[in-house]
Amino acid sequence: MSELPAESSDAKEALASGAATIQDPTGLHARPAVKLTKLAKAHDATIEIRAGEEGKWVNAKSPNAVMKLKAGSGEILFVRAQGAQADEAVKALVALIERDFEAE
Amino acid sequence: MTETSQERILSGFAASDGLVVGRAVRLVSTAELQRLAGSPEEERSVLAGAITRATEELEALAETQDEMGAGILEFQTALLEDEDLLAPVYAAVEAGQPADQAWIRIIDGEVTEYREGEDDYFKARADDLLDLKERVLAALHGRETAQVKLDGDIIIARDLTPSRFLELDWSLYRGVAVCGGSPTSHVAILARARGVPLVVGLEDALETLQEACPAVLDAESGRLILAPESATLEAIGRRLRAREADDAAAESLLGEPAVTAQGERIEILINADDPKVLAEVPVANCDGIGLTRTEFLFSDGALPDEQKQFEVYRDLMTWAEGRPVIVRTLDAGGDKPIPGVTVDDESNPFLGLRGVRLSLLKPEVLKLQLRALARAAALGPLKIMIPMVTVPEEVEAVRALLEAALSELTAEGVAHARPQLGMMVEVPAAALTADRFKVDFFSIGSNDLIQYTTACARDNAAVTRLADARNPAVLELIGRTIEAAARMGVEVSLCGDMASDPHHIPALLERGLRRLSVAPAQVGRVKLAVRRYG
Numbered sequence: 001m002s003e004l005p006a007e008s009s010d011a012k013e014a015l016a017s018g019a020a021t022i023q024d025p026t027g028l029h030a031r032p033a034v035k036l037t038k039l040a041k042a043h044d045a046t047i048e049i050r051a052g053e054e055g056k057w058v059n060a061k062s063p064n065a066v067m068k069l070k071a072g073s074g075e076i077l078f079v080r081a082q083g084a085q086a087d088e089a090v091k092a093l094v095a096l097i098e099r100d101f102e103a104e
Numbered sequence: 105m106t107e108t109s110q111e112r113i114l115s116g117f118a119a120s121d122g123l124v125v126g127r128a129v130r131l132v133s134t135a136e137l138q139r140l141a142g143s144p145e146e147e148r149s150v151l152a153g154a155i156t157r158a159t160e161e162l163e164a165l166a167e168t169q170d171e172m173g174a175g176i177l178e179f180q181t182a183l184l185e186d187e188d189l190l191a192p193v194y195a196a197v198e199a200g201q202p203a204d205q206a207w208i209r210i211i212d213g214e215v216t217e218y219r220e221g222e223d224d225y226f227k228a229r230a231d232d233l234l235d236l237k238e239r240v241l242a243a244l245h246g247r248e249t250a251q252v253k254l255d256g257d258i259i260i261a262r263d264l265t266p267s268r269f270l271e272l273d274w275s276l277y278r279g280v281a282v283c284g285g286s287p288t289s290h291v292a293i294l295a296r297a298r299g300v301p302l303v304v305g306l307e308d309a310l311e312t313l314q315e316a317c318p319a320v321l322d323a324e325s326g327r328l329i330l331a332p333e334s335a336t337l338e339a340i341g342r343r344l345r346a347r348e349a350d351d352a353a354a355e356s357l358l359g360e361p362a363v364t365a366q367g368e369r370i371e372i373l374i375n376a377d378d379p380k381v382l383a384e385v386p387v388a389n390c391d392g393i394g395l396t397r398t399e400f401l402f403s404d405g406a407l408p409d410e411q412k413q414f415e416v417y418r419d420l421m422t423w424a425e426g427r428p429v430i431v432r433t434l435d436a437g438g439d440k441p442i443p444g445v446t447v448d449d450e451s452n453p454f455l456g457l458r459g460v461r462l463s464l465l466k467p468e469v470l471k472l473q474l475r476a477l478a479r480a481a482a483l484g485p486l487k488i489m490i491p492m493v494t495v496p497e498e499v500e501a502v503r504a505l506l507e508a509a510l511s512e513l514t515a516e517g518v519a520h521a522r523p524q525l526g527m528m529v530e531v532p533a534a535a536l537t538a539d540r541f542k543v544d545f546f547s548i549g550s551n552d553l554i555q556y557t558t559a560c561a562r563d564n565a566a567v568t569r570l571a572d573a574r575n576p577a578v579l580e581l582i583g584r585t586i587e588a589a590a591r592m593g594v595e596v597s598l599c600g601d602m603a604s605d606p607h608h609i610p611a612l613l614e615r616g617l618r619r620l621s622v623a624p625a626q627v628g629r630v631k632l633a634v635r636r637y638g
Binding site for chain 1 (some may be wrong): 185189223234580
């Protein structure tokens with residue numbers, strides 16, 4: 001997928017971003033990764049995540065890409081979104097990570 | 105009242121000896137592990153169908169699992185819904201690749217990425233992808249992942265791949281006839297190693313085959329007889345009784361040394377295509393291992409590390425209890441592709457980059473194997489054998505790598521020993537000039553030697569009749585190699601299928617061969633043939 005502009009003053013669509021720390025001692029393992037992508041898919045926006053500030057942005061709707069982040073415990077997950085529901089999407093994903101992927 | 109004869113005799117080629125009376129059953133949907141590419145639209149639809157089916161299987165399976173198991177299966181299910189993962193597979197299909205090949209290539213690439221890095225948890229996810237790969241392939245090839253008992257005991261299939269052969273439960277089936285293949289294909293080697301009667305290159309009769317039709321699989325003369333008449337069954341019965349007598353004689357010779365009628369001792373070694381088979385072979389029945397095929401180490405698509413290789417070789421040495429163990433370095437290429445190692449798209453792989461040619465292109469893979477082998481050599485007489493050698497320079501290049509490996513191990517203070525270094529003689533150029541090679545031993549690879557001498561591809565059933573082990577040119581090359589070994593004072597053995605076929609034993613002994621490396625299941629019959637010689 002195409003890279004989102006990190007900063008864009010003339011973006012036609014809404015941009016949103018956020019971050020949260022992984023608490024699970026195993027890191028972002030299979031079950032949370034699947035939960036995260038499912039929640040991302042429930043939103044129309046284009047959503048990307050990365051692990052750490054130097055990490056590569058990947059599609060948050062791809063379980064394969066999310067798993068390949070190999071994000072360990074204590075790492076910060078950054079989330080950004082563009083398009084319809086971008087704001088809601090980022091808030092929902094950050095909340096999911098903050099409550100350690102438990103059900104609401 | 106006279107019998108209305110419905111008997112039909114279908115001819116083929118005997119690939120693994122046996123004679124079986126039973127019921128023929130068709131192994132369904134053996135478009136099998138190599139799909140021919142349909143149109144891109146067909147392949148796309150087949151792939152989509154396989155993914156749906158795999159998803160359904162996973163969901164059904166998840167219901168029977170605890171939370172942890174279900175979590176893992178849920179990840180696999182999610183991967184099947186991952187558009188980013190599937191997009192390149194569909195793109196390859198659009199570009200004309202068969203669905204199965206496209207799927208294998210993309211997933212294997214992902215597996216490699218998972219294996220990188222330090223974290224064991226994420227590395228282990230590679231297994232999830234491999235599991236998923238198999239499940240979708242099974243769906244693509246139209247079969248259940250779980251074993252299904254077929255109604256009959258002689259399997260008739262359009263084609264049978266080595267992995268499919270290994271999946272079948274051979275306690276349920278007594279033999280197999282396939283339309284494709286050749287007696288020197290790898291399925292044939294597996295069948296002989298396990299004593300499963302096999303006829304290949306069978307006339308196509310799948311369309312008209314009745315389920316559970318009475319049949320005789322004659323893997324002595326390479327025929328399948330459907331709906332045999334009573335007279336036929338009587339004749340087969342007489343042959344079965346003669347075979348039983350031979351089998352009993354062979355059985356009684358299993359634990360005895362192989363000795364000719366003149367009292368000359370012949371060494372019988374065994375071929376280890378898969379070390380798991382060794383568990384069922386008493387070591388006392390043989391004089392060592394004459395060929396270890398190390399391709400199995402690479403069967404899951406990844407390069408095994410030095411320690412893992414060492415442990416496998418160590419187990420061989422333990423099993424052999426001081427008898428010699430010949431290990432062949434990786435012999436990939438030809439009809440044995442290994443993702444990430446072999447070269448794709450060669451127009452003629454049997455004449456291309458295979459065996460030592462490929463190893464010398466990837467010396468880091470070979471060097472790792474040589475290190476592991478030198479470590480195992482500290483435990484007993486391990487010998488290294490180089491496959492597909494054409495000229496002496498190739499042996500010298502491997503020797504240089506071995507020297508480097510030995511120096512490294514010495515510098516690191518790791519226990520090791522210098523193994524003997526020998527070569528396969530399977531290229532006619534090597535057979536004709538064996539004197540020029542500085543090696544500790546020769547082992548004649550008759551399968552490839554026949555292929556190259558008679559110009560008959562091993563995977564082409566249409567030229568099976570010409571690929572004749574008894575062609576005088578083949579026997580001449582074998583004879584010259586044996587004579588050269590005698591002049592040089594080095595050992596020579598033969599590890600191809602010829603050595604496992606009792607019919608060829610007299611011709612080989614006639615030419616002075618005294619060391620045979622055979623399929624584990626054929627040890628008794630070969631010893632009987634030796635006993636009857638002279």
